[in-house]
Amino acid sequence: VPPWADPEAQPFLRLDGVSKSFGGFEAVRGVTLDIYRGELFCLLGGSGCGKSTLLRMLAGFETPSAGRVLIDGEDQAGRAPHDRPTNMMFQSYALFPHMSVEKNIAYGLKRDGLPRAEIAARVADILALVQMTPFARRKPDQLSGGQRQRVALARALVKRPKLLLLDEPLGALDRKLREETQFELKKIQAEVGITFVVVTHDQEEAMTLSSRIGVMNAGEIVQVGTPHEIYEQPHSRFVANFIGSVNCIEGRVTGREGGHLRIACPDLGAEVTVESGFEAGAGEKVALALRPEKIAMGRTARPGFENMVTGRVEEVAYMGNLTIFQLRTDGGARLRVTQSNTTRTDADVPRIGENVQLQWTGAAGFVLGA
Ligand code: ATP
Numbered sequence: 001v002p003p004w005a006d007p008e009a010q011p012f013l014r015l016d017g018v019s020k021s022f023g024g025f026e027a028v029r030g031v032t033l034d035i036y037r038g039e040l041f042c043l044l045g046g047s048g049c050g051k052s053t054l055l056r057m058l059a060g061f062e063t064p065s066a067g068r069v070l071i072d073g074e075d076q077a078g079r080a081p082h083d084r085p086t087n088m089m090f091q092s093y094a095l096f097p098h099m100s101v102e103k104n105i106a107y108g109l110k111r112d113g114l115p116r117a118e119i120a121a122r123v124a125d126i127l128a129l130v131q132m133t134p135f136a137r138r139k140p141d142q143l144s145g146g147q148r149q150r151v152a153l154a155r156a157l158v159k160r161p162k163l164l165l166l167d168e169p170l171g172a173l174d175r176k177l178r179e180e181t182q183f184e185l186k187k188i189q190a191e192v193g194i195t196f197v198v199v200t201h202d203q204e205e206a207m208t209l210s211s212r213i214g215v216m217n218a219g220e221i222v223q224v225g226t227p228h229e230i231y232e233q234p235h236s237r238f239v240a241n242f243i244g245s246v247n248c249i250e251g252r253v254t255g256r257e258g259g260h261l262r263i264a265c266p267d268l269g270a271e272v273t274v275e276s277g278f279e280a281g282a283g284e285k286v287a288l289a290l291r292p293e294k295i296a297m298g299r300t301a302r303p304g305f306e307n308m309v310t311g312r313v314e315e316v317a318y319m320g321n322l323t324i325f326q327l328r329t330d331g332g333a334r335l336r337v338t339q340s341n342t343t344r345t346d347a348d349v350p351r352i353g354e355n356v357q358l359q360w361t362g363a364a365g366f367v368l369g370a
Contacts, residue, residue, distance in 0.1 A: 002226075003036035004212065010073070012037040012195055013058070013163060018067035019219075027053045029219035030067070035212075040189050040196045042206040045216030046242075051199045054216075055165050058197065059088045073161060087161035091168040093152035095140040102127065102136040105155045112159075126154045129188060142327050146177045153185070157192060166198045170205065182208040203243050207231070215239050231291075237368055240289050247295075247335050248287045248368065253280045260362055263288055269331030272307045278367035285370035292338040294364035297325065297356050305359035311335060313354050323349060327358065 003009035015269055019074065020028040028050040035041045041228035043051040045144055056062040058069060060081040069076045095104050102123050109119045127133045128268045130150040139165040140148055149172065170178045186209055189196050200206050206213045207227040215230065215238075223230060223239045237248060249263035251272070261278060264271045265288060272288055280286055301308055314334075315326035325337045335358065339349075350356050 002211070003039075004034070009036060009170060010071075012033060012072060014068075014070040015054075016068040016070070017056075018054070018057060018064050018069060020050070020057060020062060021065045026065075027219055028057070028064075031221050032067075033214060033221055033224065035195065035197065037195055038193055039211040040186065040198065040209055042198045042200055042210040042213045043216055043221075044200055044203060044206040044213050044242075045200060046192040049216040050219040051201075051216050052167055055088070055167055055197065055199050058163070059086050059165050060084050061088075085162035086165055087156045087163075088165040088167070089152050089156040089160055089169055090300070091171045093140075093148050093172070095148060095155070096149060096286040097140055098139050099141070099149050100139060101132060104140070104151060105158050108155065108159050122158055126158045129157070129191065130154045144180060145172050145174075149173060151180065153188070157188075157194065161194065163195050163197065168201070169201055170200075178205070179208075185209065207243070215242060215243075232370075233366060234289075237287070237289075240368060245292060245336060247290045247292065247323075247333075249290070249333055249335075250285070250287050250370075253282055253284045253286055255282055261286075261367060263367070265331070265333070267331045268305070268309050268329055270309050270333075272365075273362045274365045274367055276365075276367045278369075280367070280369075287368045287370065288296035288365050289368050290335075290360060291322070292336040293322075293340070294360055295335065295337045296359045297327075297337050297350065298337065298359075299350065299354070299356060301357045301359060304361070306362045307364075308357060308359045311356055311358050313350050313352050313356060316349070316352055325350065327356070329358070 009141040013035040018031045043054060045051050053062060058066050060079055071085055105123050106119050114318050127136055132150050135147060173181060182205055190294050198209060205207055210227055212224060212226055213230050214224045217238055223235050231243055239330060240246045248269055249265045251263040254262045254264050254271060259275050261272045261276045262271055262273050263286060309329045310328040311327035313325055313326050317324040322338045322340050327335045327337060
């Protein structure tokens with residue numbers, strides 16, 4: 001049982017109604033959140049949603065206007081950054097340009113007055129962990145972006161904080177290196193066992209890294225869950241659209257049969273059935289949300305699907321690993337469908353102007369409120 005599902009588990013980090021105003025503007029609004037020891041928790045949201053401000057309040061660089069921050073049960077009110085059991089890794093890395101890699105990493109330990117031999121041992125260990133031992137004598141400007149990122153991570157880890165706060169840690173890396181480094185970061189976090197809170201605006205990064213994700217919008221945490229929960233059971237249109245893409249089809253509830261809700265969708269020209277616990281009475285306005293990869297598409301209908309509509313292919317985009325189709329249903333709805341390119345041959349690919357059958361099961365979609 002993961003700690004967040006265990007009612008006995010004590011949170012390691014507790015945010016209790018935390019807000020931050022700048023002048024009259026509320027950048028963070030009433031965030032209440034528990035994070036558990038050993039988690040790699042991502043704060044995910046678009047530009048300006050308040051994620052950096054929230055992280056800075058954990059580090060002690062900003063003072064909350066309201067609410068409390070507790071780390072390991074202790075209220076952090078009034079504590080300066082260096083008096084907290086936290087360390088922060090900045091997007092800019094903030095390495096000292098005139099110091100070698102090992103001196104950069106040793107800096108904080110020296111300042112704390114640790115014995116020389118212990119400093120040397122800890123620096124050597126952490127250099128090995130981030131695979132930078134051969135670069136120990138180099139200066140930051142003699143390193144690649146990815147290597148600098150590892151030095152910054154090593155410097156943040158070497159002080160063995162209980163909580164490491166990372167603001168867009170991979171933001172300076174190009175896409176390819178970023179993707180590789182995500183797995184490395186995750187591996188290092190598991191090895192050191194330190195709780196990480198990571199700020200990112202990149203949904204794929206959040207999906208790759210996280211034990212859980214807190215999705216932010218306009219200063220608020222709008223949903224917290226595992227990557228799987230956030231993708232498969234978003235609670236709102238905002239979250240459904242922010243993580244991946246989704247077809248939202250407006251409709252009205254016509255009734256419930258056991259675990260299934262029936263929804264009349266005029267734009268589909270059909271009544272659909274969805275496996276859902278969503279509580280809505282007959283006549284209520286809702287949306288059927290369908291991920292593009294959950295819709296099966298073919299020239300002929302196949303057995304085993306509860307829902308089917310006919311559509312015409314309007315656009316096709318070949319993306320390599322998958323193909324994206326824009327379709328118009330007979331009822332006038334626009335649908336996006338993706339097909340994985342693992343097994344299909346070119347002859348199977350529906351072309352622009354073709355009519356196809358679109359099918360999905362009752363378990364494929366989810367229901368969102370109006
Ligand atoms: P980004 O991904 O663009 O960095 P973010 O989600 O990290 O965005 P924050 O940096 O937390 O966003 O900023 C949230 C809001 O608070 C923004 O509208 C920003 O302009 C505002 N803000 C942040 N710091 C200050 C400040 N010191 N004074 C006034 N407004 C601020």
